[in-house]
Amino acid sequence: MFTVSGAGWYLYASMKQSVMQRTDHAVLARLDHFRKLLRYDLTLDNLKGSPQLFENMLDSEEDIFLIGEPGKAPVISVNPQRAPLPELPVVPQDVALRDTDLRSGTSLQGVPLRAASSTALSGGVEVRLTAAHLMVKEMAMLESFRQRIYAAITLAFLITALLGYVLLRRGLRPLRRMTAHASDITPARLHTRLDSQDTPVELQPLVDAFNAMLERLDDGYQRLTQFSADLAHEIRTPVGSLMGHCQVALRQTRSVDEYQALLASNLEELERISRLIESILFLARADEAQAVIERQPLSLQDELQRIAGYFEGLAEERQLNIQTSGDGVLQADPILLRRALSNLVANAIRYADPGSEILVRVKQHAGHWLIEVENQGPPLAEAALGKLFDRFYRGDASRHQSSDSNGLGLAIVAAIMHLHGGRVAVAQPVAGRICFTLVFPG
Ligand SMILES: Nc1ncnc2c1ncn2[C@@H]1O[C@H](COP(=O)(O)OP(=O)(O)OP(=O)(O)O)[C@@H](O)[C@H]1O
Numbered sequence: 001m002f003t004v005s006g007a008g009w010y011l012y013a014s015m016k017q018s019v020m021q022r023t024d025h026a027v028l029a030r031l032d033h034f035r036k037l038l039r040y041d042l043t044l045d046n047l048k049g050s051p052q053l054f055e056n057m058l059d060s061e062e063d064i065f066l067i068g069e070p071g072k073a074p075v076i077s078v079n080p081q082r083a084p085l086p087e088l089p090v091v092p093q094d095v096a097l098r099d100t101d102l103r104s105g106t107s108l109q110g111v112p113l114r115a116a117s118s119t120a121l122s123g124g125v126e127v128r129l130t131a132a133h134l135m136v137k138e139m140a141m142l143e144s145f146r147q148r149i150y151a152a153i154t155l156a157f158l159i160t161a162l163l164g165y166v167l168l169r170r171g172l173r174p175l176r177r178m179t180a181h182a183s184d185i186t187p188a189r190l191h192t193r194l195d196s197q198d199t200p201v202e203l204q205p206l207v208d209a210f211n212a213m214l215e216r217l218d219d220g221y222q223r224l225t226q227f228s229a230d231l232a233h234e235i236r237t238p239v240g241s242l243m244g245h246c247q248v249a250l251r252q253t254r255s256v257d258e259y260q261a262l263l264a265s266n267l268e269e270l271e272r273i274s275r276l277i278e279s280i281l282f283l284a285r286a287d288e289a290q291a292v293i294e295r296q297p298l299s300l301q302d303e304l305q306r307i308a309g310y311f312e313g314l315a316e317e318r319q320l321n322i323q324t325s326g327d328g329v330l331q332a333d334p335i336l337l338r339r340a341l342s343n344l345v346a347n348a349i350r351y352a353d354p355g356s357e358i359l360v361r362v363k364q365h366a367g368h369w370l371i372e373v374e375n376q377g378p379p380l381a382e383a384a385l386g387k388l389f390d391r392f393y394r395g396d397a398s399r400h401q402s403s404d405s406n407g408l409g410l411a412i413v414a415a416i417m418h419l420h421g422g423r424v425a426v427a428q429p430v431a432g433r434i435c436f437t438l439v440f441p442g
C-alpha cells in the first residue's frame with residue numbers, strides 16, 4: 001500500500017517538475033526571440049503601426065506579452081485575462097536569459113503563471129519586454145494525472161485487501177479443519193486422531209504433537225478406566241462374602257462360639273479390604289508424585305539381615321532358607337525400600353517350591369546398585385512375565401478368591417522404584433528360577 005502511494009507521489013512530482021521546466025523554457029525562448037527581433041529587425045514605431053501582427057504571432061490565450069518604453073504605457077499589451085504580474089528583475093539585452101530570472105505569480109482566477117522581463121535597444125530607444133505564461137492547460141493536465149494516480153492507488157488497495165483476505169482464508173483452512181476435529185474429541189472418542197494427509201508441511205509438527213498428546217491421554221484414560229473397573233471388582237468380592245456370612249448367621253439363633261467365629265472371619269476379610277485400600281491409596285499418591293521420598297544412607301547388609309530376620313518364621317513354615325549376600329551403602333527412603341524388599345521376599349516365600357532356597361543379593365553394576373531376590377518355583381510363560389507388575393494381576397487365577405493376595409505387591413514395588421528414579425526387572429535365568437532385580441541409579 002505504502003509502496004504504491006510512494007510510487008504514485010514520485011511520478012506526480014517528476015511530472016510536475018518537467019511541466020514547469022517546459023513552461024519556463026518556452027517563456028524564456030519567446031522573450032529572447034522578441035528582444036532579438038526588436039534589436040535587429042523591428043522598431044517600436046513599426047510595432048505601433050500594426051499591433052495585430054504581433055498579437056497573431058502569439059500562440060494562445062494563455063500567453064502574456066508587454067512591450068513599451070519604461071515609465072510609459074506599453075505599446076503592445078497582450079494580456080487577455082488581465083493577470084497581475086509579479087515584480088520582475090530586468091535582464092539587460094546582452095546578458096543571456098537564465099531560469100533564475102523567472103518569477104512565479106497567480107492570475108485573478110488563481111492560475112499560476114511564470115514571467116520574465118528583459119530590455120532591448122530598438123532604433124536607439126530603450127524598450128522593455130515582458131513575457132509570461134498562464135499555466136491553465138498544464139494545471140488541468142496535472143490535475144487529471146493526480147486523479148488517475150488516486151484511482152490507481154485506491155484500486156491497488158482494494159485488490160491487495162481482497163487478495164490478502166482470500167489468501168488468509170485459504171491458508172487458515174487446515175487450522176479450521178483441525179479446530180472442528182479437535183472439538184469433536186470427547187472422552188468417549190479419545191481414539192480418533194487428526195488427519196495429517198492434506199495438512200501443509202508447516203502444520204505437520206503441530207498435528208503430530210497433537211496426535212501424540214491424544215495417544216498419551218487415551219492411554220492414561222484407558223488405564224484409569226481399567227483400574228476403576230478392577231477396583232470395583234476387587235472390593236465387590238470380599239464385601240459380597242462378608243454379607244453372605246452375615247446373612248447365613250442371621251437366619252437362626254447361633255451360639256456365642258459361632259458368633260465369635262463369624263466375627264473373627266469377618267475381621268479377617270475386613271483386614272484384607274483395609275490392606276487393599278491402603279495399597280490403592282499408596283499407588284494413587286505415587287502416581288501423583290505426592291509421596292515425598294526422604295533419602296538416607298542405608299547399609300544394605302543391615303537391611304538384608306533385617307528382612308531375613310523378619311521373614312524367618314514364615315520361611316521355616318515352608319522349609320525355605322533365606323540366604324543373603326553383599327554389602328554397600330545406598331541413598332534411599334528406608335520405609336519405601338523395606339516395603340519393596342518385603343513385597344519381593346513375601347512373594348518369594350509364597351511362590352517358591354517348598355524346601356528350596358531364597359537368595360537375596362546386593363551387587364554393583366555399571367554404577368548402579370542392584371538388589372536381587374531369587375527363588376525356585378514353577379516356570380512362568382514369557383508373556384506372563386511382562387504382566388506381573390500390572391495392578392491386580394495374579395499369576396494363578398485360583399488365588400483370586402484367596403484372602404491374602406491382592407495382586408498389588410509388584411505394582412507397589414514398581415511405583416517405589418519409579419519414585420527413586422530406578423526400575424524393577426524380572427528374569428528367569430534358568431527355567432524354574434525366577435529373579436527380581438531392583439535397579440537403583442548410582
Ligand atoms: N517370586 C515369584 N515366583 C513366582 N511367581 C511370582 C513371584 N512373585 C510374583 N509372582 C507372580 O506375580 C503375581 C503378582 O504378584 P504380586 O506381588 O503383584 O501380587 P500377589 O502376590 O498375588 O498379591 P499381593 O502381593 O498384593 O498380596 C503373583 O500372583 C504371582 O503369580
Ligand SMILES: [Mg+2]
Pocket residue numbers: 343346347408409410
Ligand atoms: Mg505379592
